[in-house]
Amino acid sequence: MKKCIFIPLCLLLLSPSTRAQQSGIDSLQLNLNAHPQQDTVRVDLLNQLSRLYFTKDAGVAERMGEEALNISNKLGYVKGKIWATRNLALVENTKGNLDKQLQLTLNALKLAEAQGEPRTLGILNNDVGNIFTEQNSPRDALIYLQKSLQIKEQLNEIPEISKTLNNIGSAYIALKQTDSALLYLTRSEKLKLSLRDERGLAYTYENMGIVAMLENRYKTALRYHQLSAQYYKNTDNLPGITKASLNLAEVQTMLGDLKSAEKNLDTARAINEKLGNVKNEMIYYKIRSKLDSARHDYASALKHYQAFSERNIDYFNLEKSRQINRSATKYEAEKKQRENVMLKKEQQLHLATIQQQRVLVLSGAALFLALLLITAMVYRLYKHQQELYQQLNAKNQEVSLQNRIILEQNATLENLNQVKDKIFSVISHDLRSPLAILEGLLFLLKDDKIDARQFSFYTDELWRDVKNTAYMMDNMLQWASNQMKGISVKADDFDLTLLLNQEFELLQTMARQKDVKLSHELKSAILVYADPDMIRLVLRNLINNAIKFTPGGGEIVLLAQLEKGEARVSVKDNGTGIPTEDQHRIFSNIYYSTTGTRNEKGCGLGLHLSKDFVERNHGHIWFESTPGEGSCFSFTVPLSDEQDVNARGYTVVLQDNPVSGMSVLRR
Incomplete structure (x- = not known):
């Protein structure tokens, strides 16, 4: 639908309204200065000024709103509390704090519903609809906005009707229904032009x-x-x-x-x-990226697109937290409802018992007059009462059992929610970030905005990021499986040196990417009794961690010693070390993660999972670290009962292939 823009002559005369608005602010400020009394008059002046200031100076509006709310609370002035709360909600909107704005607006709406003042209800329902539109929930917004429009049309308040018509148009824009949006916006424009x-x-x-x-x-x-x-x-x-x-x-x-x-x-x-x-x-960086791309400045476009992507992830996490909070609130409400139903049933049971006892007492009093039957009736009453007590006790035991089951189910749900939240956090932040960078580069390569030679410049860094992400996902999946259904240990005899050699070449490649020397001194076979997959993950995590925190030119060495029926394996590096104040968090239940020397990311599960796997295999794990000098992580694993002292040894030598330039693994 196309529409020509016609600007009536009256719009050219609108500027005096601005001067009139400023004059109104000055007049209200003079009246406020001349009225220092802490009464309802000062509250109304503060609320009017706060409403006018929130688009000019949010700080001034907030101070006035807080003063109006404090005075209203002291006086019990409900009308003042409603408008002061609404003004503070508008200030939160200018900061982008939509959740806080929604909570404050709903508080004001609850007070207004108790008073039943239609004009206030129309304005506050309009505000709630606006917030839902900004939170990308336009269908919820239309419910409140249509209710607001109905109230305002009944009151025939043209200025307020024009505002709500505009906001309904905004909701239809969010639904991508442009024809409906333009219909409401045109009606709003006509009213506002008439009002200047x-x-x-x-x-x-x-x-x-x-x-x-x-x-x-x-x-x-x-x-x-x-x-x-x-x-x-x-x-x-x-x-x-x-x-x-x-x-x-x-x-x-x-x-x-x-x-x-x-x-x-x-x-x-x-x-x-x-x-x-x-x-x-976030919107600024998105548009800036488009502008750089239009100028063919693809390096700046990629940088600004990454800035947009990072802020978009934070915004996504905020939306995710909001959904989790809503789910938790709904769960708590349903839980309280079930508890109320159970309590009501108990009360009904007690009332029924009391009523039965009253009937029995009255019957006993009446039968007391019959001397010949008194003994038989008292005995019957006693037996009946005993049966009632037994039934009541049985019901109480049944209720207690149900409560215990509910508590156990709640604990299980809470653990599953923690696992889900951690998985969502890793996927939404640590996994999305490298994928967003790869997406940006592929976008430039696909549209021929960067050639293959320039793209290859980033491949080493991309390979390292993707490999780190793969390791993080392995750790996360192992951890999630361990938390949700447990992991059984499948112990067996195996050669620790051979297992290390199977993983060493890939880890060596990752070390070369950072110009870090990686070597080990396991010269002979070491037969141990443990779960090989678990020990493989422990070795991989410790070596990958050492590479992550060792800068270029550094060195990492793997050592092994046999002592008292155990094999002790150590991974020693001369990297950045662990700050003293953070060393107590390494093996705690707090998931601790920092970026590496080249901003490598982790999910904070590797060392926690390694400790769990080592201890499941009857070993111990510990570390020694000096900040600025390096760290040494060690763990033990039981030796096999079939340890062969004459077993064939292995020697690992890494040589550069003169033809391909790659390192060759020899035994």
């Missing part, structure tokens, strides 16, 4: 520009965003200026006006540094 509402028109024209962008009408989108930016500036709306600058930069990039796009990006970044809005910062 500059502040409201800024939001409506911003949404119309977004609709035009979704329909690939970039020139139309540019004109709408220019109008939106002008009205945001006229009303000193700093968050709005930031959004308008980002929108203009994106459209200008698509139209090839790169110089203007960069200017608007710089404006958005300068303002957002003051506001601290995380979502706007």
